[in-house]
Amino acid sequence: MSRRNDDASVPQNGQIPSRAGVGLKPEHYRTILETAPDIGFFEVHAENYMGAGGPPHRYLTEIRNLYPLSLHGVGLSIGADRPLDRDHLNRLKGLIERYRPGLFSEHLAWSTHDTAYFDDLLPVPYTTESLSRVASHIDEVQEALGQQMLLENPSTYLTFAESTYSEIDFIAEIVKRTGCGLLLDVNNVHVASTNQQWDPLRYIDEYPLASVQEIHLAGYTPETDEKGRPLLIDTHDRPVDDIVWDLYQHTIGRLGPMPTLIEWDANVPPWPELKAEAERAEAIMSAIDRKEQARAIAG
Amino acid sequence: MQSLADRLGGFADALFDPTIVLPPGLVGPDGEPSPRRFAVYRNNVVVGLVEALKANFPSVCRIVGEEFFDAMARIFVASEPPTSPILFEFGIGFANFIAGFEPVADVPYLADIARLERAWHEAYHAPEANPLTAAALAAIPENQAAGITFSLHPSLRLIWSRFPILTIWRMNIGDGVPAPVDLTAGGEDVLLVRPAAKVEVCATPPGGYEFVEALQQGQPLTEAMKIALRADPRFDLSRNIRDLIAIGAFIDCHTANEPGRLTRGVRA
Numbered sequence: 001m002s003r004r005n006d007d008a009s010v011p012q013n014g015q016i017p018s019r020a021g022v023g024l025k026p027e028h029y030r031t032i033l034e035t036a037p038d039i040g041f042f043e044v045h046a047e048n049y050m051g052a053g054g055p056p057h058r059y060l061t062e063i064r065n066l067y068p069l070s071l072h073g074v075g076l077s078i079g080a081d082r083p084l085d086r087d088h089l090n091r092l093k094g095l096i097e098r099y100r101p102g103l104f105s106e107h108l109a110w111s112t113h114d115t116a117y118f119d120d121l122l123p124v125p126y127t128t129e130s131l132s133r134v135a136s137h138i139d140e141v142q143e144a145l146g147q148q149m150l151l152e153n154p155s156t157y158l159t160f161a162e163s164t165y166s167e168i169d170f171i172a173e174i175v176k177r178t179g180c181g182l183l184l185d186v187n188n189v190h191v192a193s194t195n196q197q198w199d200p201l202r203y204i205d206e207y208p209l210a211s212v213q214e215i216h217l218a219g220y221t222p223e224t225d226e227k228g229r230p231l232l233i234d235t236h237d238r239p240v241d242d243i244v245w246d247l248y249q250h251t252i253g254r255l256g257p258m259p260t261l262i263e264w265d266a267n268v269p270p271w272p273e274l275k276a277e278a279e280r281a282e283a284i285m286s287a288i289d290r291k292e293q294a295r296a297i298a299g
Numbered sequence: 300m301q302s303l304a305d306r307l308g309g310f311a312d313a314l315f316d317p318t319i320v321l322p323p324g325l326v327g328p329d330g331e332p333s334p335r336r337f338a339v340y341r342n343n344v345v346v347g348l349v350e351a352l353k354a355n356f357p358s359v360c361r362i363v364g365e366e367f368f369d370a371m372a373r374i375f376v377a378s379e380p381p382t383s384p385i386l387f388e389f390g391i392g393f394a395n396f397i398a399g400f401e402p403v404a405d406v407p408y409l410a411d412i413a414r415l416e417r418a419w420h421e422a423y424h425a426p427e428a429n430p431l432t433a434a435a436l437a438a439i440p441e442n443q444a445a446g447i448t449f450s451l452h453p454s455l456r457l458i459w460s461r462f463p464i465l466t467i468w469r470m471n472i473g474d475g476v477p478a479p480v481d482l483t484a485g486g487e488d489v490l491l492v493r494p495a496a497k498v499e500v501c502a503t504p505p506g507g508y509e510f511v512e513a514l515q516q517g518q519p520l521t522e523a524m525k526i527a528l529r530a531d532p533r534f535d536l537s538r539n540i541r542d543l544i545a546i547g548a549f550i551d552c553h554t555a556n557e558p559g560r561l562t563r564g565v566r567a
Binding site for chain 2: 047048050051052053054055056057058074075076077080081082088110111112113114115116117118119120122123125127129130133157158159160161162195196197223225226227229231233
């Protein structure tokens with residue numbers, strides 16, 4: 001099935017539609033170009049396209065000509081105590097100019113120290129000092145890129161004893177100070193809520209939903225800590241869990257249809273399996289949409 | 300209270316130092332310290348970087364086996380972690396690390412295989428440029444041919460080895476099947492270039508390495524030929540030029556009489 005080519009709703013300006021998209025993996029480049037599947041958008045990790053040339057750019061250029069694209073950074077280290085890497089910001093700016101993504105997002109996390117890059121999203125203490133550091137970094141990003149960025153809520157495994165803000169108050173204050181938008185990762189809500197023993201529904205209800213412009217969904221790995229408590233790891237290596245689908249349904253009930261990304265970065269499945277996850281998200285959005293319409297007519 | 304810099308610095312130091320069980324004040328939901336939870340980050344960082352290195356050096360991994368590679372890579376990532384979030388560039392120092400890594404002293408060609416794989420990734424991500432065609436070269440008047448200089452493709456890389464590294468690499472990549480190799484039979488020098496979507500890899504003919512290296516340094520054709528002949532009297536100029544054109548190694552050439560004029564390559 002392909003209704004993309006004649007679908008007038010595909011925004012020519014690159015705006016991300018309120019549909020489901022998937023993270024673009026090299027394993028699927030050819031299938032996507034050969035079959036032109038009906039998918040709302042693709043998202044890429046910016047760092048994978050920071051070479052000067054080569055096949056990654058060749059494929060992304062072709063796919064961008066057919067679909068809206070969102071850009072997701074994993075290496076900016078917004079939560080670090082040191083100044084942002086200006087070279088990295090310039091590379092991001094170059095990618096944005098080249099591919100005109102509909103959205104750009106990064107994480108509430110840090111991944112660099114001294115000269116080392118750790119390739120992991122490390123947790124940030126929720127203190128006034130780190131709040132002003134994160135806020136000034138986001139100001140710098142938005143100024144350098146000339147556009148709003150979305151900040152993603154983290155998946156965390158522990159907390160800092162010195163934290164004086166709740167995660168939600170911390171994020172809400174950043175939005176207030178910087179005017180950034182938010183990316184709500186519903187899997188991260190489930191992972192962090194389980195690990196920290198929070199109520200995930202309350203997390204979503206108290207999140208600054210008015211600023212949310214994109215949702216992420218992914219799979220996690222269940223483990224336990226030394227006291228036998230559940231410890232969920234954000235692995236992106238399997239289907240979205242049923243509990244996360246329920247939280248997603250709740251979120252869409254509050255937000256209405258919203259750009260929703262399926263992230264599957266390790267043990268990448270064959271294309272049909274990934275696409276089926278996107279279809280499940282679209283089905284939830286459509287059902288909520290119909291319910292809204294019915295309520296509007298009834299009301 | 301600790302400054303943010305000290306706090307994150309202490310966290311970062313503990314990631315690669317197993318003697319630090321847990322930096323203070325990192326707690327579970329009951330407010331008690333939880334080494335197991337910190338270990339998730341430690342494991343994510345180390346495993347993530349080992350996997351990134353493996354993706355960049357697949358043939359090295361196949362030669363030594365995955366278990367050995369992981370153990371060797373853990374030592375490398377702790378001593379030389381990446382300095383950039385662009386992970387396809389990770390491992391610039393890996394070949395030198397291997398060359399000095401005692402447990403692989405009995406695999407003397409391994410460091411050169413790592414150099415080859417590193418060059419392959421550089422070629423893969425190098426800037427795009429259209430190769431020079433044979434027709435463009437043929438248009439140069441014969442009396443000016445001796446003074447020609449060439450611009451080489453930005454993706455072009457040369458690897459010199461006293462071992463048959465191309466043969467060994469091909470046996471240990473993709474569908475390759477390892478077979479006995481005579482390590483004393485002489486080295487293979489390798490040229491890599493990506494004129495379009497695919498990285499082309501070939502062994503250079505006698506004197507070919509020195510010839511291309513001289514051209515890369517901007518030596519005119521006759522000078523490069525003299526250098527190549529000094530390196531190996533079997534050097535064959537016309538064969539080398541033909542092969543280099545065919546593989547897409549040149550993007551431009553200039554004659555001594557018209558240094559300003561660029562004969563632009565046209566995609567065939």
